[in-house]
Amino acid sequence: MADGWQLACDTYQRAITASEVESKTDPETEPYRSKYRARELLREVRALLGPGAEEESGEGQAGSQEDEGDEGRLLAARLAVIEFRLGVNHTETEEMSAGEEHLVKGVRLLERYRLSHDCVSVYIQGQNNLGILWADRGEIIIAQTYLESAESLYCHYMKKIGKPPLDPDEHFTPEEQRLTEQERAKRFERVYTHTLYYLAQVYKHLKQDEKAAQYCHTTLQRQLEYDGYNPVEWAINAATLSQYYLGKQCYMEARHCLAAANVIFSKAGQIPSPGAAKENEAEQERLDNLRQKKAEIARCWVKYCLNLLADARKKLEDNIGELDVDLQEELKTERKKQEDEKEKGWKKAVLFGSSDVYDSILAVEEKVDCSLPLDFKEAREIFLVGQNYINEAKEYFQLDGHVTDHIEVIQDHSALFKVLAFFEDDYERRCKMHKRRIDMLEPLCKELNPQYYLLVCRQLQFELADTYYEMMDLKVAIGNKLDEMDSHTVKKINSLAQSAIKFYEMFLDSLRSPDKKFPEKLEDDVLRPALVAKFHIARLYGKLITADGKKQLENMQISLSYYTFLVEYCANNEEAIKSVETELELSKEMVALLPARMERLRIQMSSFS
Template structure:
């Protein structure tokens, strides 16, 4: 090893140390001090590699000028080393937020290595330069340009593996002595990690391009490869797996969604057991680390809540009849169908894309076995899913508390309420069903009263509407219970009326929130509140019709109020025909009631005047 080459290698190692180690302790007022030092050292290496400035970026151009002369090994090695330096300078500039300079060096790296990109000396550095150019252009919002660079990197990986296949040199290997160079096994692992990064960035690019299925495929492959080549941080991996589960959830692929969530649990547990650079930043206290892990654990728990809720809701859709009640015939049919398919369940599992090697798969399977991925078909099965969802609700609330995380906390509580709502569908005892809805009221009502609409208007509206719907359902259940009695007793009548009035009050609160500061109701409703507002009007109209009243004058008053609300819907849709498609069913029923109620009211008036 010549003195010049030894100096180049030593200087390169100093640059790596400055950039990757010393930079962690840079002072706040000089955050890039070590990065700048690394940059100067890399420039010194480049000068040692290319002593004569008039020489071009690589030996490649010189060889083009001499025709078809065979490329020499020395020329290729020089190009590879210069390419690595340009790549490192490109990364250095982007890390110090000098994007244009970073792009210039990365492009230069590609130009230097272009003719040698399929050689084991150059392929890894070339792909990494393409990856970084992809990231750089994605950060600029130029997603198509980013896609071009990343797909080029992907294509080169496949071409190299097909034509060469030998583990290539890692960029750092070029500046190490023979005894310090990486083993073939380590080279292979590092190269595969480089390609995994390509897939990771492509997954994000395809997501930006709204190619969701392709994005999910790339994300799943990335996660699988990260496990295989041990190139991941447990927290980030777990969050990405939990996020991917929500894509499968939207596609109703419950087996895949559950598998992602189970894997997220297992991998996340590794982060809780060990202190890693990812969770222990410089000058970070143990309390900060605990809070960071608590937040990520709660985020995964929320994904589990969505899984349980969606599974129950989709099951409900498959079982309900045309009035929203459980259809026993469909239930029996689906149970018989499931028994036939039990033996195919394991075959379905094998078709699913699975994570991990045998050392963690058993742990993942143990988590999966605690919750089914098939639709629950009766109350017992639904309750099992509900209880798991409820456990994760409690886990999520440990971090996302009302004090400090208002919006997140309320969304979790609303999911909890939705779990009770869908569980009630499977319950055939009306009294018990009513108690489940009462649990919903008990968790939603305090928040609705506590929140200031001035700051949380949208959230308040959501809570008001949900509380109104809940009281409405409870009233319907009490009416159904009363209908089974020979005669309605005063207690039942009072309960029905109280529930109906509570529903009316919350619907009115919601409608009042739409009024202008001078208390006027909008002439034309905004698109986002059009259907909720008209449905609220419709429900209030029906509720006034359901109030049980012995005083016939009061009854007539209620009928007039009911008619007024029905008329509002009909007249609004006459004025704004584009609203019709939002409330077709409600409008049809409103028209019927507008035609019927005046006649009923006349009869009641006639009876009143006859006394």
């Protein structure tokens, strides 16, 4: 019997080696060769467990005889380990139904013994894998049932027994080679961490975002605690979690996730120079993956800075979109009173890592605030952090090879300048910030082919038009402070207005059919932008400055035609009214007023002729 048991143990170890080590070097022509070999070895082990083992495994009788005591439980546990391993083997070779069958057998064998110290880990791992299998099939509710059952069993076991349980592989390991209590505990905790990780995915699928984030955060914390993680994967998951916290305006938690992502990513090793990896294809692939992940984390940082600035703007702007100075002072006073509460807030936050890791995380956090900026100086500090990460992201997401990503990074850069300009009270400096936006967006707009990048081109055209429009308004405000506008200011205002008109027209032209007809009914996704473009063009023609009465009359006529279009479109498509209520009211006013103004100008012109 001893010889038979030793043979079973040796065969089991050969199966594990074939599955987990040798399979990595299988040829492309036979990708599962070692997995199939492992499967045969596992079946041999099952046969070696005794004459009735096959039947016991098939019917689940081993766990049903109470009077068998320890011997019955031990046989059930060993059979369950084999069934678990066979189940994993079949799923890894894409034989899902067979995999499910083995996993279910393994779980059933241990139903009666699931709380015992030598069965609980196998049982939970079986449920984890069944959860994954059903999730892959798109049956999320079934997956949830298995995983929540695994979670519940872990909690029950730890509360009732608490002793580190036997690892599945130890059932086929000689006594003298078994794990220490410490290593058993670590492995069991990793099993439970996997349960939480998969539950986080399930809750995300079920749109239970808060629960998903909570489980994801706990998973990341446990991975650090029990040293069971891939640094790159961990960092990406932490950076992704930060985006959930951003949506909830939890900036302290978002910053903590991003700082932790930076620190843990650095553990993946230094990224070698492209030249150093050129000769080695595998190394080149690893390098490219590292550079991509680093750029993705940088983009999450950009979103952090952008959201922080944008939320501050929303809080500080008045009803015409300008900085509310009184509110600004009020908020500054309020914040000083709350400085003591900040420390308490830290204590409530879920923190990552042991003390040595946390010190590194804290060092990263200190480089960027998590409070809403209340003036230009504070906003600029956040802007500079964001701009630094923009440059980091652009190193990988270049126009050649990553068109869409590159454009999104540039758009974020433009958005950073736009929101920073809100905090600037000097109109000339604000204009320069908007000019920076134009300098980065206009070349992109010229380079892209609308045939392949129509939606992106529309976005760029509209943003460029809006930026020129904003600059024109600023130049008008600057000009109005002068006793008399000089010719240079007039020329600049007209130039900016004409540029804005040009890009609004380009946007509107992109909506036309191949025969150049403008749509009678606008699609929902372009309804508001199209009508706002019409409204702004009408207003821009009214802003053009000219001493030529005839030209002025001509501009007023064009302006009237655009206002009229908006009014008539909303009259014919009443569902559009709610999209442009403010613009519609102003357009109706101008449609009523402009004809009289034009008539007065005609009379004035005829009296001078």
